[in-house]
Amino acid sequence: MTIQNRTIPRQLKPEREQEHARSPDLGYEAQETAGFVRCLSHGFPTPLARWHYHDEYELHLITATSGKAFVGDWIGPFQPGHLVLTGPRLPHNWLSMDTPEGGVPLRDLVIQFDHEPLIKSVSLIPELAELQPLLERARNGIEFFEMGERAERHWHRIKQATGLRRLAAFIDLMGDLAACNDYRLLSNVQLQSDDDDASVNQIHVLVTRIIDHLNETHSAATMARELGMSESRFSRFFRKATGNTFTDFVNRVRISRACQLLMDTDQQICLICDEVGFNNIANFNRRFLESKGMTPREFRKQSLTRFRGRH
Numbered sequence: 001m002t003i004q005n006r007t008i009p010r011q012l013k014p015e016r017e018q019e020h021a022r023s024p025d026l027g028y029e030a031q032e033t034a035g036f037v038r039c040l041s042h043g044f045p046t047p048l049a050r051w052h053y054h055d056e057y058e059l060h061l062i063t064a065t066s067g068k069a070f071v072g073d074w075i076g077p078f079q080p081g082h083l084v085l086t087g088p089r090l091p092h093n094w095l096s097m098d099t100p101e102g103g104v105p106l107r108d109l110v111i112q113f114d115h116e117p118l119i120k121s122v123s124l125i126p127e128l129a130e131l132q133p134l135l136e137r138a139r140n141g142i143e144f145f146e147m148g149e150r151a152e153r154h155w156h157r158i159k160q161a162t163g164l165r166r167l168a169a170f171i172d173l174m175g176d177l178a179a180c181n182d183y184r185l186l187s188n189v190q191l192q193s194d195d196d197d198a199s200v201n202q203i204h205v206l207v208t209r210i211i212d213h214l215n216e217t218h219s220a221a222t223m224a225r226e227l228g229m230s231e232s233r234f235s236r237f238f239r240k241a242t243g244n245t246f247t248d249f250v251n252r253v254r255i256s257r258a259c260q261l262l263m264d265t266d267q268q269i270c271l272i273c274d275e276v277g278f279n280n281i282a283n284f285n286r287r288f289l290e291s292k293g294m295t296p297r298e299f300r301k302q303s304l305t306r307f308r309g310r311h
Contacts (some may be wrong), residue, residue, distance in 0.1 A: 013264060014091035017054040036117055037170045039159045040110035044096045045103050051306035053091040056112040057138055059177075060084050061151050064107045065096035070306050071141035072187025073259030075292070075299065081148030085177065087138035088115050090187065093306050109155045113170070128171075134178045141186035150176060187256075202227055203241045207249075214254050215277040220246040254278065255291045262300040269296050 022028040027042035038056075042048055044065060051070065066079040070093045071086060078094060086092050096107065119135065122128045134142075144151075154173035161169050206226075210218055223246070224234035238246050254276040261272045270281055278284035288296050 015050060015052040017052050035166070036113055037158060037166055038112045039155065040108070040112065041106060041159075042108050042110075043103055043105040044099055044107040048108075049093060049095060051091060051093045053089045054112070055088050056114055057088060057118075057135070058086045058092070059111040059151070059173075060086065060092070060094070061109040061148060061155065062094060062107060063109060063152065064104045065098055067095050067097040068302070068305055069094050070303070073256050073263070074141065074186035075294075075302050076186070083144045083147050083151050084186070085134075085138045085142045085144070087135070087141070090139065090141055092141070095305055109152060111155060111158065111170070111173075130178050131174055134174070137183075137185060142183050143186055144177065144180050145182040145184075147176070147180055147182075203238060207242070207253075210250055211253055211257075214257055215275055217277075218246075218250050250277075251287055252291065255288055258284070258288065258296065259292070259299065262296055263303045263306075269300075272296070 019031065022031065024030050026046065026048055027040050028034075029038055029040070040048075060083070062078050062082040063080055066077065069076055069078040069082065069084070070091070071084060072090050072092070082094075084092075094108070096104075115135075118128075118131070122132055122135075151173070154169065154176070157169040158166055158173065206223055220235055220238070221231050223238075224231045227234060229237070235246060238244075238249070242249050244252060258272050258276045261267055261275065262269070267275075273281050273284040276284075278287065285295055288294075288299070292299055294302070
């Protein structure tokens with residue numbers, strides 16, 4: 001009897017990075033000297049290049065090699081100058097595909113910082129309120145364009161500074177990132193906050209229902225009636241709150257959930273199609289291709305690279 005090897009392992013979950021693993025031998029600053037802002041630099045290959053997540057925000061700059069990046073449910077290419085900010089607990093990995101024999105001594109310049117102290121400071125110091133939209137977007141992962149050289153200069157200033165001067169250098173970097181308009185969000189769908197409009201809470205309730213019941217039929221007309229709005233008014237408000245039309249939002253949430261299942265399970269693609277609410281496999285494949293630039297099968301195949309390195 002021939003036993004076939006499984007090509008898709010079950011439950012491919014990201015590894016949580018623990019403090020005890022942050023060794024100076026791997027490029028981290030020593031725990032006893034690291035403050036609110038922690039710098040990290042390393043080459044490739046390295047044990048740090050793995051599918052993982054942590055509680056901190058992370059600004060990640062690639063300085064050498066090119067390859068494939070994985071941020072949440074996003075898969076895409078990277079090259080030197082690639083700059084990404086990831087929010088807390090957003091899984092990520094960068095895998096170089098053109099590493100010379102012996103590797104490279106420096107590929108990554110990284111800054112990590114905690115959520116809680118910064119968000120408290122934002123609420124207390126009016127000038128820091130400019131950072132709030134940036135921190136919200138970081139939940140998706142943000143790729144910044146034409147910022148690589150400037151970010152590298154910022155990194156070295158922060159690395160060389162201590163105490164208050166390090167904090168000042170960090171705030172200077174965050175100011176540049178907050179002011180950058182040339183960026184894209186990489187993963188998932190987030191509801192944009194708008195504290196001045198109480199009706200956003202109602203949209204949150206509807207969004208939660210959509211996410212919890214993806215395989216059910218959702219229509220803008222039904223949602224509008226529940227909120228006592230005309231369909232046209234509901235559509236305008238929903239787009240303002242989420243940045244998407246109602247139909248696009250539902251499709252994006254369904255695709256995002258499908259990505260999670262494709263990455264984390266070996267469930268058959270046709271069953272995933274049903275579970276996330278697409279009425280047929282052809283429509284699912286078409287929508288997935290439009291969103292991710294590849295078919296669900298190719299997405300699953302590429303996602304395995306998170307663990308197995310060079311293919």
